[in-house]
Amino acid sequence: MNILIIGGGGVIGQKLASALAANGTLRGQPITRLTLADINDPASVDASFEVTTTRCDIADPASVAQAVTADIDVIYLLAAIVSSHAEEDFDAGMKINLFGTYNVLERCRSLGTKPVVIFTSSIAIYGGEAVDPLGDHSYPNPQTSYGTQKAIGETLINDYTRKGYIDGRAFRLPTISVRPGKPNRAASGFMSSIFREPLNGQPAICPVASDFEHYYLSPRKCVENLVKGANLAAADLGQNRVMQMPGRTWSIQQMIDAMTAVTGPQAATLIDWTPQSDVQRIVSGWRWDIHADKAERLGLTADDSYEDNIRHYMTDDKP
Amino acid sequence: MNILIIGGGGVIGQKLASALAANGTLRGQPITRLTLADINDPASVDASFEVTTTRCDIADPASVAQAVTADIDVIYLLAAIVSSHAEEDFDAGMKINLFGTYNVLERCRSLGTKPVVIFTSSIAIYGGEAVDPLGDHSYPNPQTSYGTQKAIGETLINDYTRKGYIDGRAFRLPTISVRPGKPNRAASGFMSSIFREPLNGQPAICPVASDFEHYYLSPRKCVENLVKGANLAAADLGQNRVMQMPGRTWSIQQMIDAMTAVTGPQAATLIDWTPQSDVQRIVSGWRWDIHADKAERLGLTADDSYEDNIRHYMTDDKP
Numbered sequence: 001m002n003i004l005i006i007g008g009g010g011v012i013g014q015k016l017a018s019a020l021a022a023n024g025t026l027r028g029q030p031i032t033r034l035t036l037a038d039i040n041d042p043a044s045v046d047a048s049f050e051v052t053t054t055r056c057d058i059a060d061p062a063s064v065a066q067a068v069t070a071d072i073d074v075i076y077l078l079a080a081i082v083s084s085h086a087e088e089d090f091d092a093g094m095k096i097n098l099f100g101t102y103n104v105l106e107r108c109r110s111l112g113t114k115p116v117v118i119f120t121s122s123i124a125i126y127g128g129e130a131v132d133p134l135g136d137h138s139y140p141n142p143q144t145s146y147g148t149q150k151a152i153g154e155t156l157i158n159d160y161t162r163k164g165y166i167d168g169r170a171f172r173l174p175t176i177s178v179r180p181g182k183p184n185r186a187a188s189g190f191m192s193s194i195f196r197e198p199l200n201g202q203p204a205i206c207p208v209a210s211d212f213e214h215y216y217l218s219p220r221k222c223v224e225n226l227v228k229g230a231n232l233a234a235a236d237l238g239q240n241r242v243m244q245m246p247g248r249t250w251s252i253q254q255m256i257d258a259m260t261a262v263t264g265p266q267a268a269t270l271i272d273w274t275p276q277s278d279v280q281r282i283v284s285g286w287r288w289d290i291h292a293d294k295a296e297r298l299g300l301t302a303d304d305s306y307e308d309n310i311r312h313y314m315t316d317d318k319p
Numbered sequence: 320m321n322i323l324i325i326g327g328g329g330v331i332g333q334k335l336a337s338a339l340a341a342n343g344t345l346r347g348q349p350i351t352r353l354t355l356a357d358i359n360d361p362a363s364v365d366a367s368f369e370v371t372t373t374r375c376d377i378a379d380p381a382s383v384a385q386a387v388t389a390d391i392d393v394i395y396l397l398a399a400i401v402s403s404h405a406e407e408d409f410d411a412g413m414k415i416n417l418f419g420t421y422n423v424l425e426r427c428r429s430l431g432t433k434p435v436v437i438f439t440s441s442i443a444i445y446g447g448e449a450v451d452p453l454g455d456h457s458y459p460n461p462q463t464s465y466g467t468q469k470a471i472g473e474t475l476i477n478d479y480t481r482k483g484y485i486d487g488r489a490f491r492l493p494t495i496s497v498r499p500g501k502p503n504r505a506a507s508g509f510m511s512s513i514f515r516e517p518l519n520g521q522p523a524i525c526p527v528a529s530d531f532e533h534y535y536l537s538p539r540k541c542v543e544n545l546v547k548g549a550n551l552a553a554a555d556l557g558q559n560r561v562m563q564m565p566g567r568t569w570s571i572q573q574m575i576d577a578m579t580a581v582t583g584p585q586a587a588t589l590i591d592w593t594p595q596s597d598v599q600r601i602v603s604g605w606r607w608d609i610h611a612d613k614a615e616r617l618g619l620t621a622d623d624s625y626e627d628n629i630r631h632y633m634t635d636d637k638p
Contacts, residue, residue: 090428090482109409128477128558130456137450137458140474141559148478152471155459158447159467163409239447240460 007078008036021047058100097149174247180317198267207276244292246302258306326397327355340366377419416468493566499636517586526595565621577625
């Protein structure tokens with residue numbers, strides 16, 4: 001198996017690379033080579049097989065042609081600009097999230113090698129007039145350009161697969177928490193930072209009320225599911241290669257209780273409850289009554305409890 | 320009102336132009352100008368206002384910029400290549416149906432004039448694992464590239480509207496019957512030709528059994544709905560500018576009975592029942608349990624019975 005991760009420098013890309021290195025196999029075959037591609041040269045990982053890193057700008061078809069070569073069996077297409085960036089800079093979102101995806105798919109089509117392509121979509125495709133409960137068969141009515149571009153990517157994955165140009169699989173990722181690293185500007189940032197910062201001994205602001213509910217998955221489980229997603233047999237996937245990745249719905253209070261149960265009462269005292277109307281306005285339109293029937297049937301899983309998310313952070317990511 | 324019909328040379332484009340000429344107003348204002356644009360210079364229509372015709376290749380942004388100007392208030396975006404063409408020539412379908420739509424929307428964005436854009440989507444967006452009954456909130460799982468490209472067009476219409484770049488409205492057209500003109504290669508061709516040819520005194524082949532059901536609308540009602548679609552107030556449209564246009568489900572036998580009721584028994588004797596497995600294979604995946612709740616609530620309507628479709632053909636189109 002020769003594997004390419006586009007977006008290999010990101011949080012999920014790096015963790016996926018480490019998981020592949022630890023596993024040593026994918027789709028029942030030994031991994032012979034892994035390439036990590038990203039807009040900036042990504043960090044490498046230690047592995048028993050060859051790992052290379054490269055720059056790739058998916059908005060540029062020539063750059064895509066350099067990274068996506070005929071000898072690649074499996075492509076993880078994780079690269080994207082995030083929600084707030086795509087909302088502020090419409091052109092950049094279209095160029096990277098929509099045309100970048102198209103460029104990768106077109107390159108696959110021109111090669112004629114029908115690689116497995118695993119595309120990460122998002123629960124951002126839900127919204128607007130889509131009817132609860134949400135899941136595999138919900139109408140995508142995204143209320144962000146990021147969600148729009150991901151919904152279009154899903155549709156392309158299905159058609160390029162139907163035409164036999166790729167063997168595609170698209171997964172709508174839940175909100176990832178606890179996300180490691182520094183705070184970012186994303187409206188969802190607090191959904192990780194109110195745990196990550198206190199667990200690191202730092203204060204953090206919670207801008208919403210404790211009964212705010214949302215749909216989450218830990219980075220570790222996300223990566224497990226992305227590996228399983230490549231391993232699935234094409235024959236089991238049916239006519240719709242797009243599915244919700246399993247997550248679980250928790251309130252902020254349930255998540256804090258889980259942190260306390262795992263690490264004691266100290267961390268929660270570092271949370272500063274400061275309502276922020278701008279954040280509340282954005283996240284109040286987000287959806288959480290989400291179900292992942294197809295993926296669960298195919299063996300993908302969510303965290304058992306948010307205590308697991310906390311434990312995974314402590315084990316995998318705490319500096 | 321200064322109106323542009325892109326795809327103004329097609330069956331619906333020409334009938335829409337005639338309807339606008341007869342009405343003289345749109346969105347409560349007198350029509351001052353109508354431009355019919357198409358890949359080949361379209362026929363003009365007689366009207367009390369100025370009517371011009373022009374060539375426009377929507378796959379070419381420069382050509383789009385010439386046709387879509389800042390003085391235009393309402394754009395009908397009807398241009399597309401049909402299902403069988405887009406399936407045979409993937410590049411052409413993407414270029415015209417997907418990027419052509421994008422080019423028109425991008426031109427509107429660059430102008431900053433926020434025109435009303437009425438986009439014709441199709442029931443071809445339904446299929447695969449989408450669950451019956453189908454309608455405004457169904458998951459688009461198209462089983463053709465044409466359907467894929469229309470589904471993407473819908474998604475773009477919603478996001479360009481949400482961002483305030485256009486005031487968009489997208490309608491999923493039922494299969495149009497009785498469609499005037501010559502037979503074409505479309506798999507749906509028989510759904511018009513088995514009425515049109517006999518009503519013109521010619522034989523026609525029916526390749527499916529008489530209990531085959533599908534979802535239809537007459538050209539006259541389609542045009543009425545496209546006019547109403549422009550007239551709808553933005554405030555009444557909510558967060559999803561995409562909706563199913565009303566049609567009705569009939570079996571072939573019900574439609575033949577309607578033809579007999581309107582014109583007597585002679586026409587039906589000209590139908591040659593010759594099963595064609597290739598056509599049956601294609602149309603067996605098509606969906607007909609379709610409902611148009613939102614559009615009906617907003618005042619769009621279907622034909623009362625297929626007898627009306629036959630009468631409209633006799634009045635409007637019979638040579």
